[in-house]
Amino acid sequence: MKRPQWDEYFLKLAMLASERATCPRMHCGCVLVKNKNVITTGYNGSIPGDDHCDQVGCLIVDNHCVRTVHAEMNALIQAARRGHAVEGATAYVTNMPCTTCAKALITAGINRVVVFSDYHDTLALQFFAKAQVKIDKIHMPSKEIQYDLKNYSSAR
Numbered sequence: 525m526k527r528p529q530w531d532e533y534f535l536k537l538a539m540l541a542s543e544r545a546t547c548p549r550m551h552c553g554c555v556l557v558k559n560k561n562v563i564t565t566g567y568n569g570s571i572p573g574d575d576h577c578d579q580v581g582c583l584i585v586d587n588h589c590v591r592t593v594h595a596e597m598n599a600l601i602q603a604a605r606r607g608h609a610v611e612g613a614t615a616y617v618t619n620m621p622c623t624t625c626a627k628a629l630i631t632a633g634i635n636r637v638v639v640f641s642d643y644h645d646t647l648a649l650q651f652f653a654k655a656q657v658k659i660d661k662i663h664m665p666s667k668e669i670q671y672d673l674k675n676y677s678s679a680r
Contacts, residue, residue, distance in 0.1 A: 534616040546576035547592040554595035558613040566599030596625035630655040640664040
């Protein structure tokens with residue numbers, strides 16, 4: 525079995541978080557990591573107590589769903605609610621952040637973003653470059669999780 529590198533490991537966690545997303549237009553996940561420890565996760569979905577897009581449909585304004593809080597915002601909000609500092613952290617995001625999320629990540633002190641997929645119509649790269657936030661795009665990790673159950677029972 526191949527042991528995943530750290531970036532692949534954390535990006536797989538972001539992929540797992542994206543499975544909780546409730547907007548059918550895009551399932552996105554975000555994991556904030558500092559010193560190889562997960563601070564928080566987020567996925568795109570509605571505000572607490574509101575209907576979800578997959579239940580009642582998207583609320584579209586200027587070709588964007590405004591019912592949905594993006595994964596990056598949810599991850600930052602969860603960190604703030606729990607009192608976790610994110611300055612100097614890395615954001616692992618399944619898709620390139622939109623312009624607004626990029627600005628929020630920069631303002632929060634995120635210094636690196638790792639993605640495997642692009643996002644359309646964004647100024648994120650320009651803002652990240654101005655703020656000297658490092659962007660790493662890696663190949664999409666395999667969704668398959670491998671278990672070596674044969675050797676697991678004999679190793680214990």
